[in-house]
Amino acid sequence: MTNPRRKKLNEKELGSLYLLSNVPMMVDRALECGEFNEQNLTAMHEALGSHAPDMAMIAISLSGNILAEAMKQTGENHLQPLATELKYLSVNTVEEVGRIWIDACRYGIHNEDDINDIVNQSADILCMLGSIFMEISEACTPEPLTIRGVAATLMYQAEAHADSARALLENAAPKTSKTSMDTIPLPEELQNKHYADNVVAFSLFGDQRMQ
Numbered sequence: 001m002t003n004p005r006r007k008k009l010n011e012k013e014l015g016s017l018y019l020l021s022n023v024p025m026m027v028d029r030a031l032e033c034g035e036f037n038e039q040n041l042t043a044m045h046e047a048l049g050s051h052a053p054d055m056a057m058i059a060i061s062l063s064g065n066i067l068a069e070a071m072k073q074t075g076e077n078h079l080q081p082l083a084t085e086l087k088y089l090s091v092n093t094v095e096e097v098g099r100i101w102i103d104a105c106r107y108g109i110h111n112e113d114d115i116n117d118i119v120n121q122s123a124d125i126l127c128m129l130g131s132i133f134m135e136i137s138e139a140c141t142p143e144p145l146t147i148r149g150v151a152a153t154l155m156y157q158a159e160a161h162a163d164s165a166r167a168l169l170e171n172a173a174p175k176t177s178k179t180s181m182d183t184i185p186l187p188e189e190l191q192n193k194h195y196a197d198n199v200v201a202f203s204l205f206g207d208q209r210m211q
Helices: 011-018 023-033 038-049 053-073 077-106 112-139 145-170
Strands: none
Touching (some): 011 077, 023 053, 038 053, 038 145, 053 145, 112 145
16 A cells, blocks of 8 residues: 655644544543543544544544554553554555545645545555454453453444445445435444534545535
């Protein structure tokens, strides 16, 4: 996936990606305080569920990088290989998708080949992230509880957004399809609870404004 010729994100650009979603900051706070309660869980699901797949990839990857660092700090030997694997995929995804997203959104640089490549690879990338998060969640059963909770949440959303990406690609006209713009549903046990979220309107998949 990584293109060595593509310009790396600078500090300002990377910082702007962090501000596009509440999720990385939610993950950072949860890991810092060591608490992951139902309110944290629902807020993360709500925020990620309203993103289009490309923005979800960025938010999940930024969160994955934070999670990988927290895993390294536990000193648990069995978590270190997974932390390394997660960090590698998270950083590569942020660099690749984030660069294309920044160029298109902030600088008006639309390289259609790059955009098409990312759009078509998005479901596979999200599935790879989901698979790593599943392994982390299983490796952290029953402890560390906070890392397990964050990983399980990111796994659910990565898998859900992979399905959404496939649906968008299968639609003949994704920009005008109401079905393709539905939000990712909460897990059943968290439905009927409402929390504020960020909705990023711009998407490499087309117009993803929520109705």
